């Protein structure tokens with residue numbers, strides 16, 4: 265019999281999985297930025313802007329942030345094919361899928377159990393991405409495929425269809441735990457509450473008789489079939505349109521309790537009984553799968569927003585509108601929650617998250633991280649960005665962020681081809697990096713010189729480039745004592761197996777880098793182009809259509825090659 269087959273999407277290179285090196289992040293305080301004064305009690309300063317490839321950056325975040333990110337919004341390169349004109353179509357799509365798969369797998373680990381992921385994408389990859397996400401997140405965790413009306417008018421130069429939307433794929437880590445807020449009632453919705461009671465409260469009426477669904481018949485809901493007394497004393501039963509016995513929506517008890525909401529109306533065919541639904545007790549409207557540009561902006565809106573910010577002489581080509589991000593962040597998070605965007609672009613997600621009082625983490629590998637993202641965030645922090653959603657969310661300024669780069673690989677090859685500790689690492693960096701590899705939290709102790717970090721309250725780590733003698737190990741073991749354990753990572757040690765097993769029972773001794781060699785791939789900085797080096801992607805300049813279609817234009821800020829550096 266044939267082996268059991270599962271339903272899956274396959275592509276060239278799908279089986280290639282990389283063991284990534286968890287790098288440490290190094291802050292460049294010159295580029296970090298904080299408001300010069302406090303604007304309120306809850307200003308947030310621990311936001312992170314990371315310059316570098318997002319695969320390594322996501323891996324670097326894993327130890328500290330696994331299970332903590334409430335909302336991930338990503339707007340990755342759409343893979344329009346323009347970067348691959350000289351190569352096979354199959355490789356192009358396969359490469360894109362591998363690159364996004366690797367990133368999504370870490371993103372999933374970073375998400376909190378009640379977290380959600382929002383991805384904008386167009387028809388080039390949307391449907392493949394849906395299947396891929398089903399595989400990573402589980403089909404049951406698919407939440408919606410909303411469409412965002414990105415263009416506000418048709419493109420007249422197209423042959424067949426003028427594409428007017430992007431997809432917004434939404435996934436949850438665990439759909440049972442996901443809560444999305446409802447949207448505030450808009451004007452049309454408010455008009456739906458077309459009556460006003462004696463106290464001036466707006467409401468509309470809904471028939472008390474159940475209509476549609478399984479419960480609308482006496483047979484299915486016998487306890488909800490009973491007589492009510494109309495204002496003129498006549499007895500009324502729930503009777504369906506087809507003449508069959510129906511059922512009320514509410515029990516007799518609830519009708520008595522909510523009697524002030526019951527409204528009788530005399531019609532030509534007799535009495536109809538209804539209940540009031542008040543606007544002020546409405547929780548708003550649910551999210552819908554069409555996001556119109558009059559509500560959340562279009563590509564035109566976002567380009568104007570960016571233009572007005574006057575960040576740089578060259579405009580960033582593919583921003584998203586602030587209101588689009590505001591809606592995503594509003595429905596999926598509360599103040600103080602963490603929002604992550606690992607394809608930061610011009611930094612819209614960070615700017616909006618900041619204005620809305622959320623913590624944020626952005627990753628961007630393009631030079632526009634410095635020319636566009638930092639100046640934009642500074643304006644937000646200084647309260648000098650009056651555009652986008654500033655007024656709607658009543659943003660005044662405040663808070664700050666820290667700027668990080670990825671550390672180089674911990675190991676490098678010496679002239680004989682042996683892996684050794686990278687010369688760029690000082691003692692602190694080495695200790696921090698080894699902690700990360702061994703799953704310890706780096707926090708050098710003020711009191712115990714040998715403690716560089718901890719994994720539990722009683723388990724610690726010590727990292728040194730020394731060769732430790734038996735006497736040194738014995739002294740260390742004594743200091744650690746019987747209630748604690750210590751992982752010692754050193755260049756070499758001189759102690760017999762018997763000594764280690766019998767006397768140094770509270771120590772585990774490992775040689776670095778030998779013990780680390782097989783843990784991951786070392787010395788690799790570029791995970792964006794793992795098949796072939798491709799030509800630079802083209803960017804787009806269109807007023808009203810795809811942010812990423814292949815319309816060639818000379819510009820200083822090219823869209824990065826597929827997940828990589830533009831050249």
Ligand SMILES: C[S@@+](CC[C@H](N)C(=O)[O-])C[C@H]1O[C@@H](n2cnc3c(N)ncnc32)[C@H](O)[C@@H]1O
Pocket residue numbers: 316317318319339340341580582583584585606607608609610611612613627628629630792823824825826827828
């Ligand atoms: C479509 S843009 C995002 C635009 C963003 N939503 C905004 O509103 O400005 C995609 C961004 O992803 C970045 N990118 C592509 N590959 C990357 C990678 N491997 N690591 C980090 N950033 C990457 C590109 O440089 C580009 O800025």
